[in-house]
Amino acid sequence: MKERIYPPQTPLRRILLVIAYDGTSYCGWQVQPNGISIQSVLQAAIEDLVGEKIMLTGASRTDSGVHALGQVAVFDTHMTIPQERFAMALNQRLPEDIVIQDSVEVPLDFHPRYQKTSKTYEYRILNRRKALPCQRLYSYFVPQRLDLEKMRQAADYICGTHDFKNFASTKTSVKDTVRTVYSLELIREGDMITLRITGDGFLYNMVRIIAGALLKVGFGQKPPQYIREVLESKERIIPGPTAPAHGLTLMEIRYEEGYGR
Amino acid sequence: MKERIYPPQTPLRRILLVIAYDGTSYCGWQVQPNGISIQSVLQAAIEDLVGEKIMLTGASRTDSGVHALGQVAVFDTHMTIPQERFAMALNQRLPEDIVIQDSVEVPLDFHPRYQKTSKTYEYRILNRRKALPCQRLYSYFVPQRLDLEKMRQAADYICGTHDFKNFASTKTSVKDTVRTVYSLELIREGDMITLRITGDGFLYNMVRIIAGALLKVGFGQKPPQYIREVLESKERIIPGPTAPAHGLTLMEIRYEEGYGR
Numbered sequence: 001m002k003e004r005i006y007p008p009q010t011p012l013r014r015i016l017l018v019i020a021y022d023g024t025s026y027c028g029w030q031v032q033p034n035g036i037s038i039q040s041v042l043q044a045a046i047e048d049l050v051g052e053k054i055m056l057t058g059a060s061r062t063d064s065g066v067h068a069l070g071q072v073a074v075f076d077t078h079m080t081i082p083q084e085r086f087a088m089a090l091n092q093r094l095p096e097d098i099v100i101q102d103s104v105e106v107p108l109d110f111h112p113r114y115q116k117t118s119k120t121y122e123y124r125i126l127n128r129r130k131a132l133p134c135q136r137l138y139s140y141f142v143p144q145r146l147d148l149e150k151m152r153q154a155a156d157y158i159c160g161t162h163d164f165k166n167f168a169s170t171k172t173s174v175k176d177t178v179r180t181v182y183s184l185e186l187i188r189e190g191d192m193i194t195l196r197i198t199g200d201g202f203l204y205n206m207v208r209i210i211a212g213a214l215l216k217v218g219f220g221q222k223p224p225q226y227i228r229e230v231l232e233s234k235e236r237i238i239p240g241p242t243a244p245a246h247g248l249t250l251m252e253i254r255y256e257e258g259y260g261r
Numbered sequence: 262m263k264e265r266i267y268p269p270q271t272p273l274r275r276i277l278l279v280i281a282y283d284g285t286s287y288c289g290w291q292v293q294p295n296g297i298s299i300q301s302v303l304q305a306a307i308e309d310l311v312g313e314k315i316m317l318t319g320a321s322r323t324d325s326g327v328h329a330l331g332q333v334a335v336f337d338t339h340m341t342i343p344q345e346r347f348a349m350a351l352n353q354r355l356p357e358d359i360v361i362q363d364s365v366e367v368p369l370d371f372h373p374r375y376q377k378t379s380k381t382y383e384y385r386i387l388n389r390r391k392a393l394p395c396q397r398l399y400s401y402f403v404p405q406r407l408d409l410e411k412m413r414q415a416a417d418y419i420c421g422t423h424d425f426k427n428f429a430s431t432k433t434s435v436k437d438t439v440r441t442v443y444s445l446e447l448i449r450e451g452d453m454i455t456l457r458i459t460g461d462g463f464l465y466n467m468v469r470i471i472a473g474a475l476l477k478v479g480f481g482q483k484p485p486q487y488i489r490e491v492l493e494s495k496e497r498i499i500p501g502p503t504a505p506a507h508g509l510t511l512m513e514i515r516y517e518e519g520y521g522r
Binding site for chain 2: 020021022067069087091096097098099100101102130131132133134136137138249
């Protein structure tokens, strides 16, 4: 990093980035002891541009292999270029698998995790007899027959405000496990089934656990009502195997203030 | 290869494979001095399965970075397993970026390059302001505005039987450069423009040169009639830059006999 000296009167600005990435080659969003994180690659590119040490705060800590179209992160800088120029200047410093979609200045008290949002994820299932090589990194290949109608019935139980404790990884440290799912659609286009879910927030691994549970229903191993049982149970039930990370994409994060994709 | 001894009376069979691959990591279909070819990886897997030295003959020599959903290739073997089992047995021996979609026995005089066919290719153009990381290996990113209506007018000149000599790489060794294009569609879905072309055969780099020429029209650098001029010209005209390989996918090859995808 080539350090720059900004005049003392230069005001601090908070810049919000909307980020798309292919998670295949990374250990996830967050800095980890082993592997390269998306956050650390971004942080290095930003510091190279602005010439200051910065802290990058992301809205969502995506796991290794998870992709994003609309991740959001903020950092503070004294740099004075127009807000939309950060995207272009950073893309020149980033690898091809991380692309800033948009950059905008936000108030200094805007926090990407504490502000009210709606988040949308997509989980893609490739449902055909033989795998497709060009889809292997962006969808979960399921050769078995799936009963989409039953999966849709099961999905209806997920919608609404529930305690999703049984749909969170046991590794979660969060106390409040109540979340609201605004919508959960299952869209079939050819061989591809897309599970599109929007909510006010998601627990650790929640979308992948929901995808795994819906697949269990799709295989006929459990009836759709099983989802309600798991939601209503006071005990800890593991509703099925967690679907693999590479099928998941963080599509968008919308803030009440209008920021985001 | 562990060699197998087949009884002398075992008849020779010709097996046709329908193959999908992600061309990103390969130097193309054909064996090359540098890099690993798809043909050589397949050949090794087949020899490992059948326990005989085999020769694999492909229908189409795709370049480095070009993908396939329905490449066709044949080989001869004495192995006696049911025809459809070759696909599964080979997939267990292949990397994830090469997947056999189908295997079927064909007459011993069936040749994948000399039989009458129709071939379909797709060239994908991602047309939006910012690149998308998960599409970077499977589409050509074009941020400039494109006039799709003019591109469609230009595409109409391509359809039919023409001498496509100006739409072939100068590296081609073929004498007869007359080909018939049955259809050429430009389909827009969101930010993705797919150029879908079907014909009785294509010259070396022909689809990529057509894509490059149509882009020139889309940018407004040439009028749609330019395509007709290039087709009718007696002189050698290079109609535009060859569009990059990674946007191209060999979708299907259909034989009169009914084989293929």
